[in-house]
Amino acid sequence: MEPLTIGVVGSIALIVLVVLGVRVAFAAALVGILGLVYMRGWPAGIGISGLIPHAETTHYTLSVLPMFILIGYLAFYAGITRGLFDAARKWLARVPGGLAVATIFATAGFAAVSGASTATAAVFARIAIPDMLRFGYDKRLAAACVAAGGTLASLIPPSAILVIYGVIVEESVGRLLVAGFIPGIISAIVYAAAIIIRVKINPEMAPPVTERFTLREKLVASQGFWPILFVVGFVMGGIYLGWMTPTESGACAAGVVLLMAIARRQMGWGDFGKALMETARLTVMIFTIIFALLIFVRFLGFAGIQEAFKGWIVELPLPRFVILLIILAIYFVLGMFMDAIGMLMLTLPVIFPAIVALGYDPIWFGIIVVKLVEICLLTPPVGLNCYVVNGVRPDIPLDQIFRGVWPFVLADLAVIGLFIAIPEIVTFLPNAMLGN
Amino acid sequence: MNVRTSGGPAGEAGPLSRFDAAYSRIENVFAFIAAIAIFFVMGVGIAEVVLRTVFNFSIFGYLDLIELTMAVFAFLSAAYCQRFGTHIRMDLVVSLLKGRVQHVVECIAIVAALVAVAILIKATTDHFLRSYNSGDSTIDATLLVWPSKLMVPIGLSLLWLRLLLNFVGFVRLIAYPDAERVAVPPPPGGGHGGHDEEHA
Numbered sequence: 001m002e003p004l005t006i007g008v009v010g011s012i013a014l015i016v017l018v019v020l021g022v023r024v025a026f027a028a029a030l031v032g033i034l035g036l037v038y039m040r041g042w043p044a045g046i047g048i049s050g051l052i053p054h055a056e057t058t059h060y061t062l063s064v065l066p067m068f069i070l071i072g073y074l075a076f077y078a079g080i081t082r083g084l085f086d087a088a089r090k091w092l093a094r095v096p097g098g099l100a101v102a103t104i105f106a107t108a109g110f111a112a113v114s115g116a117s118t119a120t121a122a123v124f125a126r127i128a129i130p131d132m133l134r135f136g137y138d139k140r141l142a143a144a145c146v147a148a149g150g151t152l153a154s155l156i157p158p159s160a161i162l163v164i165y166g167v168i169v170e171e172s173v174g175r176l177l178v179a180g181f182i183p184g185i186i187s188a189i190v191y192a193a194a195i196i197i198r199v200k201i202n203p204e205m206a207p208p209v210t211e212r213f214t215l216r217e218k219l220v221a222s223q224g225f226w227p228i229l230f231v232v233g234f235v236m237g238g239i240y241l242g243w244m245t246p247t248e249s250g251a252c253a254a255g256v257v258l259l260m261a262i263a264r265r266q267m268g269w270g271d272f273g274k275a276l277m278e279t280a281r282l283t284v285m286i287f288t289i290i291f292a293l294l295i296f297v298r299f300l301g302f303a304g305i306q307e308a309f310k311g312w313i314v315e316l317p318l319p320r321f322v323i324l325l326i327i328l329a330i331y332f333v334l335g336m337f338m339d340a341i342g343m344l345m346l347t348l349p350v351i352f353p354a355i356v357a358l359g360y361d362p363i364w365f366g367i368i369v370v371k372l373v374e375i376c377l378l379t380p381p382v383g384l385n386c387y388v389v390n391g392v393r394p395d396i397p398l399d400q401i402f403r404g405v406w407p408f409v410l411a412d413l414a415v416i417g418l419f420i421a422i423p424e425i426v427t428f429l430p431n432a433m434l435g436n
Numbered sequence: 437m438n439v440r441t442s443g444g445p446a447g448e449a450g451p452l453s454r455f456d457a458a459y460s461r462i463e464n465v466f467a468f469i470a471a472i473a474i475f476f477v478m479g480v481g482i483a484e485v486v487l488r489t490v491f492n493f494s495i496f497g498y499l500d501l502i503e504l505t506m507a508v509f510a511f512l513s514a515a516y517c518q519r520f521g522t523h524i525r526m527d528l529v530v531s532l533l534k535g536r537v538q539h540v541v542e543c544i545a546i547v548a549a550l551v552a553v554a555i556l557i558k559a560t561t562d563h564f565l566r567s568y569n570s571g572d573s574t575i576d577a578t579l580l581v582w583p584s585k586l587m588v589p590i591g592l593s594l595l596w597l598r599l600l601l602n603f604v605g606f607v608r609l610i611a612y613p614d615a616e617r618v619a620v621p622p623p624p625g626g627g628h629g630g631h632d633e634e635h636a
Contacts (some may be wrong), residue, residue: 008470016527017545017548018525018526020530020544020545021525021527021529021545021624022545022548023523023524023525023545024524026523026545026549026552027548027551029553030548030549030552033555033559046555046559046562047563049559049560049563050556050558050561053511053560053592054507054563054584054585054588058503058504058507058584059503059506060499060502060503062500062506063477063503063506066474066477067474067478070478122602239503243485247463247477247481247502248481248484250481251477251479251480251485252481252485254478255478273471274627276471276472277467277468277471279474280468280470280471280474280509280513281516281520282522283470283509283510284509284511284517285522285523287509288514289523337526338526339524342524354595409602
């Protein structure tokens with residue numbers, strides 16, 4: 001059999017196994033090992049497969065992942081989220097759909113200490129939805145804005161998925177993290193605008209909040225923002241000034257959050273242990289899928305799949321913009337059925353070389369593709385964030401949440417269109433801070 | 437995931453449940469070691485920044501130390517993660533299936549994982565042995581590499597045993613589809629890895 005044919009057969013086998021429900025890491029490892037053994041013989045195939053797990057997971061760059069995950073869990077157990085929502089609520093209560101808008105900005109704030117979308121959605125489903133329902137907000141709007149707000153965590157640094165993207169495509173993690181900042185903020189503003197427009201059209205969705213807060217009350221509540229500003233300062237400042245690696249800035253930010261929790265007496269030993277254990281669980285999941293996928297990618301490399309795909313894409317008699325739109329459309333459809341990390345890891349090794357060959361900026365594409373896969377956390381049938389919100393609030397049916405998120409999905413697509421039309425929105429900050 | 441006990445006459449799960457509970461405790465210990473390793477990396481990272489900034493002094497072999505430690509949290513809690521069903525998968529098709537058919541498909545998926553992890557254990561053990569016999573060390577601090585490489589087969593072996601427990605759990609469910617779920621990951625759609633799961 002030709003190497004390319006073996007590669008195609010292996011790729012189809014992987015898809016079949018994944019569809020059958022084999023966990024992505026195990027499916028990728030199995031197909032990768034069998035492919036390598038078939039092509040290179042038992043000793044060489046096993047030799048390569050045995051080397052990859054340790055060699056590929058002990059890169060210093062990857063050590064930033066547990067740090068970013070830890071910050072999010074510590075912030076959650078330290079109760080930082082409550083203060084954040086309270087402050088946003090007091091400042092934004094009088095805006096149309098004020099509580100929903102406050103939820104969006106509070107999730108954006110929490111995104112600055114959390115790298116995981118689902119965790120952010122789970123946290124705010126507990127904090128924000130009860131408040132919104134108490135003031136007579138439409139259930140669909142309340143649940144959907146939490147699910148959508150959760151996706152901001154994947155763009156606003158620290159973002160685990162941007163680190164994973166950087167590792168797979170071998171681009172600067174620091175540059176990617178900085179690049180996610182402005183698109184994250186723009187996404188939050190567009191979400192807020194979508195809520196305001198929706199409430200203006202249909203005021204019954206969010207009755208005005210009659211509570212009034214004095215400036216003093218607002219300023220006192222704003223203390224909830226301080227921990228977030230500290231963490232943003234450490235992560236962005238550390239990378240910008242070049243005196244900290246992303247891992248070190250993550251470690252310092254986690255240390256700051258921990259100290260705050262201790263100072264406020266908000267975290268006991270039990271919560272601290274839980275934060276560490278949950279971090280260990282999420283970390284090992286990401287590392288397992290990374291090394292397993294890299295075994296599969298090595299097999300694809302021997303089969304020549306990436307080169308063949310790149311050649312085919314470049315030779316297509318279509319403008320590169322149309323090819324980009326087709327690739328993005330494929331991601332949009334795939335994302336309806338797959339988890340963001342799994343989908344990125346399965347597709348990027350093949351797609352990314354083609355994107356670079358077409359002349360697109362790797363950092364810009366990273367932001368676009370992460371934004372796109374995050375939309376897929378909202379779309380049926382496997383919009384994970386909607387499931388998470390439904391898991392926390394079983395009284396809000398899943399189909400209602402899915403119906404409620406469409407305005408946010410449209411807002412996201414508009415934002416992606418904006419980034420495609422004006423790529424400088426994405427590339428400006430990393431170029432300005434870290435040079436071209 | 438809670439360790440559930442079952443006492444129904446169909447599909448008696450007593451011994452399996454007890455074994456699952458005992459093995460869960462072992463997994464917890466290794467996951468705790470992984471958690472400590474993460475905390476260690478955090479501590480060393482802070483120390484490095486403080487020492488470098490304040491005293492213009494860098495920890496000798498800092499990068500080597502971090503990289504060797506990473507193997508601890510990259511592998512030792514893999515079994516713990518499998519117990520909670522946190523390893524990513526696409527469960528759309530599985531969730532559409534019901535009863536015995538679903539358990540059969542789940543069982544096949546576990547067998548695929550068992551085969552993959554078994555080969556990886558063999559491959560990574562060989563890799564560790566080569567390092568142990570040659571006594572290779574890191575470039576900067578000349579730290580021995582084999583203890584770090586040993587973490588891989590240890591973590592994968594723990595994972596393999598958890599998968600074996602899952603396999604037995606699913607075989608039992610195939611035999612008694614209505615029995616309580618014991619020694620298997622949460623059902624499709626139940627393992628999102630958020631804050632929702634309780635800790636065993």
